Amino acid sequence: MDRHDILDQASTYVSTGALAVDLAKLVARRSVSQSEGQPEALLAYLETDMQPMLQAIGFSCEIFDNPREGGAPLMIASRIEDEALPTVLVYGHGDVCNGEAHRWREGLDPFVLTVEGDKLYGRGTADNKIQHLINIKALETIIRAQARLGFNAKIIIEMAEETGSYGLREFFALQKDALSADVLIASDGPRLAIDTPTMFMGSRGGLSFDLVVHLRDSDHHSGNFGGLLADPVILLSHAIASIVDARGQIKIAEWRPTSLTPEIRATLKDLPPRRHDADWGESTLTPSERVFGWNSLAVLAISAGNIDAPQNTISGSARATCQLRFVVGTEMDEILPALRRHLDDHGFPMVEVRASKGEPFKATRFPPDHPWVAFVERSITASAGRKPHVLPNLAGSLPNDAFTDILGLPTIWIPHSHAECGQHGPNEHALLSIAKEGMLIMTALFLDIAAHAGDLKQAK
Numbered sequence: 001m002d003r004h005d006i007l008d009q010a011s012t013y014v015s016t017g018a019l020a021v022d023l024a025k026l027v028a029r030r031s032v033s034q035s036e037g038q039p040e041a042l043l044a045y046l047e048t049d050m051q052p053m054l055q056a057i058g059f060s061c062e063i064f065d066n067p068r069e070g071g072a073p074l075m076i077a078s079r080i081e082d083e084a085l086p087t088v089l090v091y092g093h094g095d096v097c098n099g100e101a102h103r104w105r106e107g108l109d110p111f112v113l114t115v116e117g118d119k120l121y122g123r124g125t126a127d128n129k130i131q132h133l134i135n136i137k138a139l140e141t142i143i144r145a146q147a148r149l150g151f152n153a154k155i156i157i158e159m160a161e162e163t164g165s166y167g168l169r170e171f172f173a174l175q176k177d178a179l180s181a182d183v184l185i186a187s188d189g190p191r192l193a194i195d196t197p198t199m200f201m202g203s204r205g206g207l208s209f210d211l212v213v214h215l216r217d218s219d220h221h222s223g224n225f226g227g228l229l230a231d232p233v234i235l236l237s238h239a240i241a242s243i244v245d246a247r248g249q250i251k252i253a254e255w256r257p258t259s260l261t262p263e264i265r266a267t268l269k270d271l272p273p274r275r276h277d278a279d280w281g282e283s284t285l286t287p288s289e290r291v292f293g294w295n296s297l298a299v300l301a302i303s304a305g306n307i308d309a310p311q312n313t314i315s316g317s318a319r320a321t322c323q324l325r326f327v328v329g330t331e332m333d334e335i336l337p338a339l340r341r342h343l344d345d346h347g348f349p350m351v352e353v354r355a356s357k358g359e360p361f362k363a364t365r366f367p368p369d370h371p372w373v374a375f376v377e378r379s380i381t382a383s384a385g386r387k388p389h390v391l392p393n394l395a396g397s398l399p400n401d402a403f404t405d406i407l408g409l410p411t412i413w414i415p416h417s418h419a420e421c422g423q424h425g426p427n428e429h430a431l432l433s434i435a436k437e438g439m440l441i442m443t444a445l446f447l448d449i450a451a452h453a454g455d456l457k458q459a460k
Helices: 003-015 018-028 039-055 129-146 168-174 232-243 262-268 287-292 332-345 371-384 400-406 432-451 453-457
Strands: 060-064 074-079 087-093 114-116 119-121 152-158 183-186 198-200 205-214 296-303 317-326 352-355 389-391 411-413 429-431
Touching (some): 018 129, 039 074, 129 183, 198 411, 232 332, 332 352, 371 432
């Protein structure tokens, strides 16, 4: 079977509905790693859904316990054709966020795949089940067509990305030899634009924390004690306002990165605009610079009293869960100490800073001039008929540091989702149009790697 026929089969896999059938089975697996989840569903995703699929195309599979107590299982699948060939490592995470079925619109169920026109609705359709399914099926298409890949492939699938990739770094340190490769080529996150492929080489970091003002163990009457007892909600509000101004600009010096260099600005200069509020974010930066080259604070949740049935009382305590997304050039270990110093200096010693229980993500940014990066960009340009958007890093967070810092790999991410996919929220969905092009460009890329295996093995 020649290249044209193989690529035609890759596209046909989506257009005939076969991808939707396979994806429906994965979506039905309630592999939630957050509070709604059950550990047995995480293991079943690996044992029942992934392992047979990969063994059928010649991968040897091994499922491991998480090296950290209470952590989710992981799987390594390997297909070694010749040690002299380059080895591509592929990553995916089979866990999903809480379903939160009550928040989805009528007619949709987070664990039932629903097809409406170009949209595939269901939890995990965009993040991340369809993304690693596409990459696995691209490998399968080539193997079934010519009985070989022409390079070695390893696949790591974790089940705790939505809780900070708990235990992944310890696992990589223990399994460094088993995961050795020449490059990571994986898919997660969204495209910058629906009609143009995207590739990125790193991600913003993410660190969550709570701000707590606990003044009293009980609430007090707002009339009898109003003007006498401090209001923790007002104190907390002013504390947050000392961290960022009214347009969200960060005031803590240590939280303002040093890595938005002229070279990074040039990379971001011609990217298409994302949806944004004109009067929000760092005023001197472009929208692309704000999301790919700068840091941002979000208040994820805030709690005091009962908003559905407010009482005439002054709350005894208030709490906000916040998150800093940060780029390379921000000292991760200094984020919370700098916040503590800032609050003390601004008169808020009563505001307690509590680190989140989840794992923080480290910021990474791999050099865009690496030979593997240039090769992948040329391949995508040829197969898609247009140049991809090349980002220094994703705006979101990924465990990319595990691949760069522990395994020492060049990392290239090719997302098969889009920015408005609803990931982490209600009505999550993927687009069939992106999935079809994703199958095409990934199959073509894997064919190109095989065709240039000798040169790529020497790429450093």
